[in-house]
Amino acid sequence: MNFLLCKFLEFIKTINFSEHIALVLFSILPFALILGFLILTVIGLVLFERKILGYFTQRKGPNRVGFWGILQTTADAVKLLCKENIEISSGDNFLFTLSPIIAFAAIIILWCIIPYNAEFNMINSSVGILIYLIVSSFPMLFHFLAGYSSNNKYSIIGSYRALALTASYSVPIIFTILSIICITNTMNLNNIILFQTKKWIIFSNILGFVIFYISSIAKLNRCPFDLSEAESELVCGYHTEYSGMRFAMFFLGEYAELFVMCILISILFLGGYLPPFNVYLANIFMGNCSLCRYLIYFEQTFWLIFKTLLIIFSIIWIRATLPRFTQKTTLDFFWKYLTPLTIINLIIITFMRI
Numbered sequence: 130m131n132f133l134l135c136k137f138l139e140f141i142k143t144i145n146f147s148e149h150i151a152l153v154l155f156s157i158l159p160f161a162l163i164l165g166f167l168i169l170t171v172i173g174l175v176l177f178e179r180k181i182l183g184y185f186t187q188r189k190g191p192n193r194v195g196f197w198g199i200l201q202t203t204a205d206a207v208k209l210l211c212k213e214n215i216e217i218s219s220g221d222n223f224l225f226t227l228s229p230i231i232a233f234a235a236i237i238i239l240w241c242i243i244p245y246n247a248e249f250n251m252i253n254s255s256v257g258i259l260i261y262l263i264v265s266s267f268p269m270l271f272h273f274l275a276g277y278s279s280n281n282k283y284s285i286i287g288s289y290r291a292l293a294l295t296a297s298y299s300v301p302i303i304f305t306i307l308s309i310i311c312i313t314n315t316m317n318l319n320n321i322i323l324f325q326t327k328k329w330i331i332f333s334n335i336l337g338f339v340i341f342y343i344s345s346i347a348k349l350n351r352c353p354f355d356l357s358e359a360e361s362e363l364v365c366g367y368h369t370e371y372s373g374m375r376f377a378m379f380f381l382g383e384y385a386e387l388f389v390m391c392i393l394i395s396i397l398f399l400g401g402y403l404p405p406f407n408v409y410l411a412n413i414f415m416g417n418c419s420l421c422r423y424l425i426y427f428e429q430t431f432w433l434i435f436k437t438l439l440i441i442f443s444i445i446w447i448r449a450t451l452p453r454f455t456q457k458t459t460l461d462f463f464w465k466y467l468t469p470l471t472i473i474n475l476i477i478i479t480f481m482r483i
Contacts, residue, residue: 159251163240171384175202178445185449209380212373220280220370228275229371229378235267236385243392244319246402246429257318258306261393265348268382269295272357275379276367287366290456291350291357297463298347298354304471305341308334308478309397322401331398336474338398340467342440345390347463350383352448356456387441395436402429 176191176199183190191198217225242261244250254260269291276288310316312334313324324330331338347354358366368379395401404410411424454462 159249160241163251164237167237167240167385168381170388171381172202172206174384174388174441175205177441178448181442181445182449185446206377209373209377214373214375215370217279217370221278224274224278225370226375228271228278229368229375229382232268232271232275233378233382233385235264235271236382236389238264239389240385242318243389243396244322244401245433246426247319248426249430250319253319254317256316258310258316258321261318262303262306265386265390266295266299268386269348272367272379275371276357279367279370281370283365284367284369287357287369291367293456293460294347294350294354294356297460298344301340301344301463301467301471302348304468304475305337305344306397308337308471308475311475311478311482318396318401322396322403325400325403326407329398329400334398334474334478336470337478338394340471340474341397342394343467344463345394346444346447347459349387349390349444351387351444353451353454354459355453356459387444388437391437391440391444392433394440395433399436401436402433404428404432 179201180190180198182188191201194201194204216222239261241251242254242257242264244253252260272291273288276284276286276291279285309321309330312330313321315321315324321330350357358368368376371379409425409428411421411428
Protein backbone atom coordinates (compact mmCIF):
# COMPACT_ATOMS: atom_id res chain seq x y z
CA MET A 130 0.00 0.00 0.00
CA ASN A 131 3.04 2.33 0.22
CA PHE A 132 2.96 3.21 -3.49
CA LEU A 133 -0.75 4.03 -3.35
CA LEU A 134 -0.22 6.08 -0.18
CA CYS A 135 2.52 8.16 -1.83
CA LYS A 136 0.35 8.85 -4.87
CA PHE A 137 -2.60 9.74 -2.62
CA LEU A 138 -0.50 12.21 -0.60
CA GLU A 139 0.83 13.78 -3.80
CA PHE A 140 -2.74 14.31 -4.96
CA ILE A 141 -3.71 15.80 -1.57
CA LYS A 142 -0.89 18.33 -1.77
CA THR A 143 -2.06 19.52 -5.18
CA ILE A 144 -5.50 20.43 -3.78
CA ASN A 145 -4.13 21.92 -0.51
CA PHE A 146 -5.95 19.46 1.73
CA SER A 147 -4.93 18.59 5.31
CA GLU A 148 -2.41 15.74 5.34
CA HIS A 149 -3.59 14.42 8.73
CA ILE A 150 -7.20 14.15 7.56
CA ALA A 151 -5.94 12.55 4.34
CA LEU A 152 -4.16 9.80 6.31
CA VAL A 153 -7.38 9.05 8.19
CA LEU A 154 -9.31 8.92 4.92
CA PHE A 155 -6.71 6.61 3.39
CA SER A 156 -7.24 4.11 6.20
CA ILE A 157 -11.03 4.24 5.71
CA LEU A 158 -11.28 4.24 1.90
CA PRO A 159 -9.78 0.75 1.28
CA PHE A 160 -12.10 -0.75 3.89
CA ALA A 161 -15.12 0.96 2.31
CA LEU A 162 -13.98 -0.22 -1.12
CA ILE A 163 -13.65 -3.83 0.07
CA LEU A 164 -17.05 -3.71 1.82
CA GLY A 165 -18.75 -2.38 -1.32
CA PHE A 166 -17.01 -4.95 -3.50
CA LEU A 167 -18.02 -7.68 -1.02
CA ILE A 168 -21.73 -6.82 -1.25
CA LEU A 169 -21.65 -6.59 -5.06
CA THR A 170 -19.73 -9.88 -5.25
CA VAL A 171 -22.26 -11.68 -3.06
CA ILE A 172 -25.14 -10.39 -5.22
CA GLY A 173 -23.34 -11.55 -8.35
CA LEU A 174 -22.42 -14.95 -6.87
CA VAL A 175 -26.01 -15.73 -5.88
CA LEU A 176 -27.21 -15.03 -9.43
CA PHE A 177 -24.21 -16.91 -10.86
CA GLU A 178 -25.00 -20.00 -8.77
CA ARG A 179 -28.72 -19.93 -9.55
CA LYS A 180 -28.05 -19.71 -13.27
CA ILE A 181 -25.51 -22.54 -13.23
CA LEU A 182 -27.71 -24.79 -11.07
CA GLY A 183 -30.61 -24.04 -13.40
CA TYR A 184 -28.49 -25.10 -16.39
CA PHE A 185 -27.28 -28.31 -14.72
CA THR A 186 -30.75 -29.31 -13.54
CA GLN A 187 -32.45 -28.31 -16.83
CA ARG A 188 -34.37 -25.38 -15.35
CA LYS A 189 -34.49 -21.77 -16.48
CA GLY A 190 -33.25 -20.14 -13.30
CA PRO A 191 -34.01 -16.45 -12.56
CA ASN A 192 -35.35 -14.80 -15.73
CA ARG A 193 -38.22 -12.49 -14.73
CA VAL A 194 -36.94 -9.66 -12.51
CA GLY A 195 -34.79 -7.48 -14.75
CA PHE A 196 -33.05 -8.44 -17.97
CA TRP A 197 -31.90 -12.09 -17.77
CA GLY A 198 -33.02 -12.09 -14.13
CA ILE A 199 -30.09 -9.93 -13.02
CA LEU A 200 -32.26 -8.00 -10.53
CA GLN A 201 -33.66 -11.12 -8.84
CA THR A 202 -30.97 -11.13 -6.15
CA THR A 203 -31.51 -7.43 -5.53
CA ALA A 204 -35.24 -8.09 -5.13
CA ASP A 205 -34.47 -10.86 -2.62
CA ALA A 206 -32.21 -8.48 -0.68
CA VAL A 207 -34.96 -5.85 -0.53
CA LYS A 208 -37.40 -8.52 0.64
CA LEU A 209 -35.09 -9.55 3.48
CA LEU A 210 -34.58 -5.90 4.47
CA CYS A 211 -38.34 -5.40 4.74
CA LYS A 212 -39.01 -8.61 6.67
CA GLU A 213 -39.60 -8.51 10.39
CA ASN A 214 -36.87 -9.74 12.72
CA ILE A 215 -38.76 -12.30 14.80
CA GLU A 216 -37.77 -12.40 18.47
CA ILE A 217 -37.54 -15.77 20.20
CA SER A 218 -39.73 -16.28 23.27
CA SER A 219 -37.26 -18.61 25.02
CA GLY A 220 -33.51 -18.74 24.65
CA ASP A 221 -30.59 -16.35 24.87
CA ASN A 222 -31.64 -13.20 23.01
CA PHE A 223 -28.22 -11.55 23.41
CA LEU A 224 -26.30 -14.39 21.73
CA PHE A 225 -29.14 -14.85 19.24
CA THR A 226 -28.67 -11.24 18.04
CA LEU A 227 -24.88 -11.12 18.37
CA SER A 228 -24.06 -14.34 16.47
CA PRO A 229 -24.89 -13.22 12.89
CA ILE A 230 -23.15 -9.87 13.43
CA ILE A 231 -19.84 -11.34 14.60
CA ALA A 232 -19.96 -14.15 12.03
CA PHE A 233 -20.29 -11.60 9.22
CA ALA A 234 -17.71 -9.20 10.71
CA ALA A 235 -15.11 -11.99 10.77
CA ILE A 236 -15.61 -12.56 7.03
CA ILE A 237 -14.94 -8.86 6.36
CA ILE A 238 -11.60 -9.19 8.18
CA LEU A 239 -10.71 -12.14 5.94
CA TRP A 240 -11.31 -9.97 2.88
CA CYS A 241 -8.85 -7.41 4.27
CA ILE A 242 -6.09 -10.03 4.65
CA ILE A 243 -6.13 -11.08 0.99
CA PRO A 244 -3.56 -9.48 -1.40
CA TYR A 245 -5.60 -8.55 -4.49
CA ASN A 246 -2.51 -7.43 -6.40
CA ALA A 247 1.12 -6.60 -5.67
CA GLU A 248 0.15 -3.23 -4.16
CA PHE A 249 -3.38 -3.46 -2.72
CA ASN A 250 -3.17 -5.39 0.55
CA MET A 251 -4.69 -3.85 3.68
CA ILE A 252 -3.18 -6.30 6.21
CA ASN A 253 0.24 -7.42 4.98
CA SER A 254 1.43 -9.51 7.91
CA SER A 255 4.39 -11.89 8.10
CA VAL A 256 1.97 -14.46 9.56
CA GLY A 257 -0.96 -13.68 7.26
CA ILE A 258 -1.94 -17.29 6.71
CA LEU A 259 -2.00 -17.87 10.49
CA ILE A 260 -4.27 -14.83 10.96
CA TYR A 261 -6.53 -16.22 8.24
CA LEU A 262 -6.84 -19.58 10.00
CA ILE A 263 -7.67 -17.95 13.34
CA VAL A 264 -10.22 -15.45 12.03
CA SER A 265 -11.88 -17.98 9.72
CA SER A 266 -12.74 -20.13 12.75
CA PHE A 267 -14.94 -17.37 14.25
CA PRO A 268 -17.98 -17.86 11.95
CA MET A 269 -18.25 -21.56 12.83
CA LEU A 270 -18.06 -20.74 16.56
CA PHE A 271 -20.90 -18.24 16.26
CA HIS A 272 -22.89 -20.63 14.07
CA PHE A 273 -22.80 -22.98 17.05
CA LEU A 274 -23.83 -20.18 19.42
CA ALA A 275 -26.66 -19.22 17.04
CA GLY A 276 -28.05 -22.74 17.18
CA TYR A 277 -27.55 -23.01 20.93
CA SER A 278 -29.22 -19.66 21.69
CA SER A 279 -32.22 -20.46 19.45
CA ASN A 280 -33.50 -23.10 21.88
CA ASN A 281 -34.68 -25.16 18.93
CA LYS A 282 -33.92 -28.87 18.64
CA TYR A 283 -33.18 -28.67 14.91
CA SER A 284 -30.87 -25.69 15.43
CA ILE A 285 -28.99 -27.43 18.24
CA ILE A 286 -28.54 -30.62 16.21
CA GLY A 287 -27.23 -28.53 13.30
CA SER A 288 -24.81 -26.73 15.62
CA TYR A 289 -23.37 -29.93 17.04
CA ARG A 290 -23.05 -31.34 13.53
CA ALA A 291 -21.11 -28.21 12.59
CA LEU A 292 -18.71 -28.72 15.52
CA ALA A 293 -18.13 -32.37 14.56
CA LEU A 294 -17.48 -31.37 10.97
CA THR A 295 -15.11 -28.58 12.04
CA ALA A 296 -13.01 -31.01 14.05
CA SER A 297 -12.83 -33.26 10.98
CA TYR A 298 -11.79 -30.85 8.22
CA SER A 299 -9.51 -28.65 10.36
CA VAL A 300 -6.78 -31.29 10.65
CA PRO A 301 -6.33 -31.80 6.86
CA ILE A 302 -6.41 -28.03 6.28
CA ILE A 303 -3.75 -27.34 8.92
CA PHE A 304 -1.42 -30.11 7.73
CA THR A 305 -1.80 -29.02 4.10
CA ILE A 306 -0.93 -25.43 5.02
CA LEU A 307 2.08 -26.76 6.95
CA SER A 308 3.24 -28.48 3.77
CA ILE A 309 2.95 -25.18 1.86
CA ILE A 310 4.90 -23.37 4.59
CA CYS A 311 7.52 -26.11 4.34
CA ILE A 312 7.80 -25.53 0.57
CA THR A 313 7.82 -21.71 0.62
CA ASN A 314 9.44 -21.14 4.03
CA THR A 315 7.04 -18.26 4.74
CA MET A 316 3.58 -17.54 6.14
CA ASN A 317 3.18 -14.23 4.30
CA LEU A 318 0.55 -14.54 1.55
CA ASN A 319 2.37 -12.11 -0.74
CA ASN A 320 5.61 -14.06 -0.43
CA ILE A 321 3.78 -17.33 -1.12
CA ILE A 322 2.48 -15.81 -4.36
CA LEU A 323 5.91 -14.51 -5.38
CA PHE A 324 7.43 -17.93 -4.66
CA GLN A 325 5.26 -19.29 -7.49
CA THR A 326 6.71 -16.96 -10.13
CA LYS A 327 8.41 -19.86 -11.93
CA LYS A 328 6.14 -22.77 -10.97
CA TRP A 329 2.79 -22.98 -9.20
CA ILE A 330 2.69 -25.00 -5.99
CA ILE A 331 -0.08 -27.23 -7.36
CA PHE A 332 2.51 -28.99 -9.56
CA SER A 333 4.71 -29.94 -6.60
CA ASN A 334 1.86 -30.52 -4.12
CA ILE A 335 -1.03 -31.92 -6.17
CA LEU A 336 -2.19 -34.22 -3.35
CA GLY A 337 -2.23 -31.27 -0.95
CA PHE A 338 -4.34 -29.30 -3.43
CA VAL A 339 -6.95 -32.07 -3.70
CA ILE A 340 -7.13 -32.48 0.10
CA PHE A 341 -7.33 -28.73 0.71
CA TYR A 342 -9.99 -28.33 -1.98
CA ILE A 343 -12.21 -31.04 -0.47
CA SER A 344 -11.68 -29.73 3.07
CA SER A 345 -12.54 -26.20 1.90
CA ILE A 346 -15.90 -27.42 0.60
CA ALA A 347 -16.60 -28.85 4.06
CA LYS A 348 -15.42 -25.61 5.71
CA LEU A 349 -17.82 -23.64 3.51
CA ASN A 350 -20.65 -25.97 4.57
CA ARG A 351 -21.40 -26.73 0.93
CA CYS A 352 -22.89 -29.87 -0.58
CA PRO A 353 -22.06 -32.75 -0.15
CA PHE A 354 -20.88 -31.74 3.36
CA ASP A 355 -23.69 -29.34 4.36
CA LEU A 356 -24.53 -31.26 7.53
CA SER A 357 -25.29 -28.26 9.74
CA GLU A 358 -28.08 -26.98 7.45
CA ALA A 359 -29.41 -30.14 5.75
CA GLU A 360 -32.80 -28.74 4.74
CA SER A 361 -34.30 -32.19 4.16
CA GLU A 362 -33.40 -33.25 7.72
CA LEU A 363 -33.13 -30.16 9.97
CA VAL A 364 -35.53 -27.61 8.41
CA CYS A 365 -32.73 -25.03 8.04
CA GLY A 366 -30.19 -26.08 10.66
CA TYR A 367 -28.64 -23.55 12.97
CA HIS A 368 -30.50 -20.54 11.47
CA THR A 369 -33.99 -22.08 11.54
CA GLU A 370 -35.25 -19.39 13.94
CA TYR A 371 -33.67 -16.46 12.06
CA SER A 372 -35.51 -14.07 9.76
CA GLY A 373 -35.05 -10.68 8.12
CA MET A 374 -31.62 -9.05 8.27
CA ARG A 375 -30.30 -11.54 10.82
CA PHE A 376 -30.80 -14.35 8.32
CA ALA A 377 -29.46 -12.09 5.55
CA MET A 378 -26.18 -11.62 7.45
CA PHE A 379 -25.68 -15.38 7.65
CA PHE A 380 -26.53 -15.58 3.96
CA LEU A 381 -24.10 -12.77 3.07
CA GLY A 382 -21.38 -14.33 5.18
CA GLU A 383 -21.78 -17.72 3.51
CA TYR A 384 -21.24 -16.38 -0.01
CA ALA A 385 -18.56 -13.89 1.07
CA GLU A 386 -16.64 -16.76 2.68
CA LEU A 387 -17.10 -18.86 -0.47
CA PHE A 388 -15.39 -16.16 -2.52
CA VAL A 389 -12.55 -15.46 -0.08
CA MET A 390 -11.87 -19.18 0.50
CA CYS A 391 -11.58 -19.76 -3.25
CA ILE A 392 -9.21 -16.78 -3.43
CA LEU A 393 -7.07 -18.46 -0.76
CA ILE A 394 -6.97 -21.69 -2.80
CA SER A 395 -5.82 -19.74 -5.86
CA ILE A 396 -3.15 -17.96 -3.77
CA LEU A 397 -1.78 -21.10 -2.14
CA PHE A 398 -1.76 -23.35 -5.21
CA LEU A 399 -2.42 -21.39 -8.44
CA GLY A 400 -0.09 -18.42 -8.19
CA GLY A 401 -2.65 -15.92 -6.90
CA TYR A 402 -2.55 -12.74 -8.94
CA LEU A 403 0.35 -13.93 -11.15
CA PRO A 404 -0.48 -14.52 -14.85
CA PRO A 405 -0.60 -18.15 -16.07
CA PHE A 406 2.50 -17.93 -18.29
CA ASN A 407 4.43 -15.41 -16.21
CA VAL A 408 3.89 -12.74 -18.89
CA TYR A 409 1.59 -9.78 -18.39
CA LEU A 410 -0.71 -8.87 -21.27
CA ALA A 411 -0.15 -5.19 -20.43
CA ASN A 412 3.57 -5.60 -21.22
CA ILE A 413 2.78 -7.38 -24.49
CA PHE A 414 0.28 -4.84 -25.85
CA MET A 415 1.46 -1.63 -24.16
CA GLY A 416 5.21 -2.13 -23.95
CA ASN A 417 7.04 -0.38 -21.12
CA CYS A 418 5.08 2.88 -21.07
CA SER A 419 4.37 4.74 -17.83
CA LEU A 420 0.71 3.67 -17.93
CA CYS A 421 1.71 -0.02 -18.09
CA ARG A 422 2.62 -0.17 -14.39
CA TYR A 423 -0.89 0.83 -13.37
CA LEU A 424 -2.48 -1.55 -15.87
CA ILE A 425 -0.47 -4.43 -14.43
CA TYR A 426 -2.13 -3.92 -11.04
CA PHE A 427 -5.57 -4.19 -12.66
CA GLU A 428 -4.45 -7.22 -14.64
CA GLN A 429 -3.19 -8.94 -11.49
CA THR A 430 -6.61 -8.44 -9.88
CA PHE A 431 -8.25 -9.82 -13.03
CA TRP A 432 -6.15 -13.02 -12.96
CA LEU A 433 -6.88 -13.52 -9.24
CA ILE A 434 -10.65 -13.15 -9.75
CA PHE A 435 -10.59 -15.30 -12.89
CA LYS A 436 -8.91 -18.21 -11.08
CA THR A 437 -11.28 -17.74 -8.16
CA LEU A 438 -14.37 -17.90 -10.39
CA LEU A 439 -13.12 -21.15 -11.96
CA ILE A 440 -12.83 -22.72 -8.50
CA ILE A 441 -16.28 -21.40 -7.52
CA PHE A 442 -17.73 -22.87 -10.71
CA SER A 443 -16.29 -26.29 -9.83
CA ILE A 444 -17.77 -26.11 -6.31
CA ILE A 445 -21.21 -25.25 -7.72
CA TRP A 446 -20.83 -28.11 -10.21
CA ILE A 447 -20.20 -30.50 -7.31
CA ARG A 448 -23.32 -29.18 -5.54
CA ALA A 449 -25.41 -29.91 -8.64
CA THR A 450 -23.92 -33.40 -9.02
CA LEU A 451 -23.44 -35.08 -5.63
CA PRO A 452 -26.07 -35.85 -2.99
CA ARG A 453 -25.48 -34.95 0.65
CA PHE A 454 -23.30 -37.40 2.56
CA THR A 455 -24.52 -38.80 5.86
CA GLN A 456 -22.83 -37.66 9.04
CA LYS A 457 -21.07 -41.00 9.59
CA THR A 458 -19.85 -41.17 5.99
CA THR A 459 -18.49 -37.62 6.17
CA LEU A 460 -16.64 -38.11 9.45
CA ASP A 461 -15.22 -41.45 8.33
CA PHE A 462 -14.07 -39.89 5.07
CA PHE A 463 -12.12 -37.11 6.81
CA TRP A 464 -10.72 -39.09 9.76
CA LYS A 465 -9.95 -42.40 8.02
CA TYR A 466 -8.78 -41.16 4.62
CA LEU A 467 -7.99 -37.46 4.31
CA THR A 468 -6.20 -37.03 7.64
CA PRO A 469 -3.73 -39.93 7.11
CA LEU A 470 -3.19 -38.83 3.50
CA THR A 471 -2.38 -35.26 4.47
CA ILE A 472 0.08 -36.43 7.14
CA ILE A 473 1.81 -38.67 4.59
CA ASN A 474 1.86 -35.77 2.14
CA LEU A 475 3.51 -33.51 4.73
CA ILE A 476 6.16 -36.14 5.51
CA ILE A 477 6.98 -36.60 1.80
CA ILE A 478 7.27 -32.85 1.19
CA THR A 479 9.44 -32.45 4.30
CA PHE A 480 11.88 -35.10 3.05
CA MET A 481 11.88 -33.51 -0.42
CA ARG A 482 12.61 -30.15 1.16
CA ILE A 483 15.49 -31.59 3.17
